[in-house]
Amino acid sequence: MDFNDTPEEAAYRAQVREWLEANAPKKASHDDGEGGGSMAASKAWQAKKAAAGYAQITWPKEWGGPGGTPIQQVIFNQEESKYPIPPNPFQIGLGMCVPTVMTFADEETKKRFVGPALRGEEIWCQLFSEPSGGSDVAAARTRAVQAPDGSGDWIIDGQKVWTTGAQFSDFGIVVTRTDPDAPKHKGLTMFWVDMKDPGVEVRPIHQMSGGSGFNEVFFTGVRVKDSQRLGAVNDGWRVSLVTLMNERLAVGGPSGAGWAQFLEAARGIAGIDGAPAIKDQALREKLADWYVQTEGLKHTRNRTITALSRGQTPGPESSIGKVVSALQMQDLANTAVEMLDQYGIINDPELAPLSGAFHGSLMYAPGLRIAGGTDEILKNIIAERVLGLPGDIRVDKDVAFKDMPTGR
Structure with missing residues (x-):
C-alpha cells in the first residue's frame, strides 16, 4: 500500500x-x-x-x-x-437510490430526478426491509398487482420497516412481490414511488438512542404507472443487488467516541481501588485490543483507497470494516458506561464525560449492526466471496414463494 x-x-x-x-x-x-x-x-x-x-x-x-x-x-x-x-440526509438517495434509477429507468425519468437529487432539492429513501422478512430482502410480501382497468398501472399494498429518513423523503424505491408462484428471488419487481402519495403512511420509530431516524411505512392502494418500474417485471432481485452493492459502500462505519477518547476518560476516572481506571490490567488489555482493531480497520481502508487510486474496484472485503467496527463500537461503549458508573448515562455536557457520547454510542450500536447488512450476512459475504468457502445450503431455492412455510 x-x-x-x-x-x-x-x-x-x-x-x-x-x-x-x-x-x-x-x-x-x-x-x-x-x-x-x-x-x-x-x-x-x-x-x-x-x-x-x-x-x-x-x-x-x-x-x-x-x-x-x-x-x-x-x-x-x-x-x-x-x-x-x-x-x-442525501446519502441514501445519492449513494443507493438514484444510482439505481440511473441504471434502470428511462431517459425521461432520469432527467426528471437526477439533477434535483444531486442539488439537494429532493430526498430519497430505500424501502426494502419488512417485518416478516428479517435480513432476507427476497422475502418481501409487499404486493404489486396490475390494475384491473387495463391501464397497465400497478397497485401496491404492504408494509416496510426500518426505512431511514422516510419521514422527510420525497421519493423512494420499493421492492414488491409481483409473482407469488415463482421462487422468492424470481418474483420481485422494483418501482420508484412518490412518498407524498395519500396511500403512503410514514410512522417514525422512537429508538432507544432518543432519535427517530427509522420508520414504518404502510402502502394502501398506492397506484403507480408502469413507467415507474425499474427493470423488468419479476427481475427486481437483480435490480436490488445493484442497490445493495452501493449500500455496502454508502453505509459508513461508526463515528463518535472511540478508543482514544476512552483512554482519556480512563485516565481521569477512579477505579475500584481509588487508582485511575487506566491502571486496571483487564481494562488495559481491552484498550490494546481496540487499538489493534482500529489500526487494522485503518489499513483495510487504506488498501481500498490504494485500489481506488490505481483505478481498481474494491472487492467484497469492504464488508470486513463494518463487521469489526460495529462490534467494537458496542463493546467499547458498554465498557465505558460501566467504567463511568452513573455518569455514563448522563448527557448533560456539564456533567457527563464527552457529553454522554459513550451512552449515545451504546444505544446506537445495535442499529449499526443491522443497517447495511447484518453481521451474519456480512460474514457470509466474507466467507463466500473473500475466503472462497462453500455457500449456505438453501432448501427454499426452487420453492414457489406462496408455498414457503410461514410459521403459522
Whole structure:
C-alpha cells in the first residue's frame, strides 16, 4: 500500500482544501427544534457543492458530476470531514437510490430526478426491509398487482420497516412481490414511488438512542404507472443487488467516541481501588485490543483507497470494516458506561464525560449492526466471496414463494 498522494492527487487535494476553506461552514448549524434548521443548512450545503462539482464527484458530466475518479471522492470526503458540516440526509438517495434509477429507468425519468437529487432539492429513501422478512430482502410480501382497468398501472399494498429518513423523503424505491408462484428471488419487481402519495403512511420509530431516524411505512392502494418500474417485471432481485452493492459502500462505519477518547476518560476516572481506571490490567488489555482493531480497520481502508487510486474496484472485503467496527463500537461503549458508573448515562455536557457520547454510542450500536447488512450476512459475504468457502445450503431455492412455510 502507498499512503502518499500522487502528484495529481496532491494537486487535487490542494484545490479541494482551498475551496472548502472559502466555502465550508466554520461552525455547526443549530437546529430549530423540529429538524428544520439542520435540513435547511444541509440543503444549502448540498446545493453549494453541486454548483462547484463536488456533490457526486464520480458522476458523469451529463448527470451533473465532473466525471472524476473514486480517489478524488475519497480525498474530498477526507478534507470535508475536517469542517462542521451539517447532517447529510442525501446519502441514501445519492449513494443507493438514484444510482439505481440511473441504471434502470428511462431517459425521461432520469432527467426528471437526477439533477434535483444531486442539488439537494429532493430526498430519497430505500424501502426494502419488512417485518416478516428479517435480513432476507427476497422475502418481501409487499404486493404489486396490475390494475384491473387495463391501464397497465400497478397497485401496491404492504408494509416496510426500518426505512431511514422516510419521514422527510420525497421519493423512494420499493421492492414488491409481483409473482407469488415463482421462487422468492424470481418474483420481485422494483418501482420508484412518490412518498407524498395519500396511500403512503410514514410512522417514525422512537429508538432507544432518543432519535427517530427509522420508520414504518404502510402502502394502501398506492397506484403507480408502469413507467415507474425499474427493470423488468419479476427481475427486481437483480435490480436490488445493484442497490445493495452501493449500500455496502454508502453505509459508513461508526463515528463518535472511540478508543482514544476512552483512554482519556480512563485516565481521569477512579477505579475500584481509588487508582485511575487506566491502571486496571483487564481494562488495559481491552484498550490494546481496540487499538489493534482500529489500526487494522485503518489499513483495510487504506488498501481500498490504494485500489481506488490505481483505478481498481474494491472487492467484497469492504464488508470486513463494518463487521469489526460495529462490534467494537458496542463493546467499547458498554465498557465505558460501566467504567463511568452513573455518569455514563448522563448527557448533560456539564456533567457527563464527552457529553454522554459513550451512552449515545451504546444505544446506537445495535442499529449499526443491522443497517447495511447484518453481521451474519456480512460474514457470509466474507466467507463466500473473500475466503472462497462453500455457500449456505438453501432448501427454499426452487420453492414457489406462496408455498414457503410461514410459521403459522
